[in-house]
Amino acid sequence: MSPSKTSDDELNAIQNIDKIIHEPARLLLMAHLFVVESADYLFLQRQTGLTWGNISSHLRKLENAGYVAVEKEFIDKKPHTTLKLTEEGRRAFQKYRKNMKQVFEDLPE
């Protein structure tokens, strides 16, 4: 493989990194939602240590990107919001992992 081809591959892998997921707080939220089926704000807050405001604003961005689905339901007559990764979100997260792995594997020492 020629040096220029390797550089192109590296560049492609870096350019393909999903910027929505790449932000650390959003990456943290995506990673936590990836390992569960669904969770609420409080669980995410306890697990990630992020503030309510932070979680709220980042989840809105993930929701707008179609990566997170927000479901509102009533439990014991109280409103309750649960969050889950959409199929698109799961695919995007897997792709992000693959790209990141590729970037670091292909980078020269």
Place this chain on the structure above:
Amino acid sequence: MNQKINMKKIERKAYTTYHQDGVIDIAVAVVVILFGIIMLGDMPWLGGIGGVAGILAVSLYAGFKKVVTVPRLGYVKFPQQRAQRMTTIAVALGTLSALMGLVAFLQTTSQGTPDWLMLLIDNYMLTIGTAMAGLFLLGGYAFKTNRIYAYALLTFVMFTIGYFLSFPLYYYLFALGTIILAIGIVLMIRFVQKYPKATETADA
């Protein structure tokens, strides 16, 4: 590779935090102690109580989770694959036990008590200890919680020692139940202190 390890850590942390509240321990301990009381009272309706104990354990677990865990740690639903695998194992074990019971019944009525059943009955401390340890191992796997594996080991060791001593069975059930209950209560106190009830909610 590092990413894989980190995702595993995140998943494990989610599980362990959720089960670090001592609820499983308290529910299990109550059932073990209840069986001890049944043995102490030499109650003939043992079979019926077995079902009641199961319902009691599930009710206690669900009730404590709702009152103690969810308001402090939040709501989470874990993927179903492991739960489905556990259901399959439980159904297989239940079927195997029922078949063994049926074979034992048929052999006992036609030819008298078979040798293998006599062996299990004669060594009932080892039989019960192994069965309970097996259940704890399944629980440890289902809840991804190491201390439940420790309970399996403790149960096996206690009942093996009991095999060589002449104390009645309920002594060991009370001792095991009390140890697990104490651990459960300590865990719950620590959990409540570490995670106070949330004052802010996204739904307010």
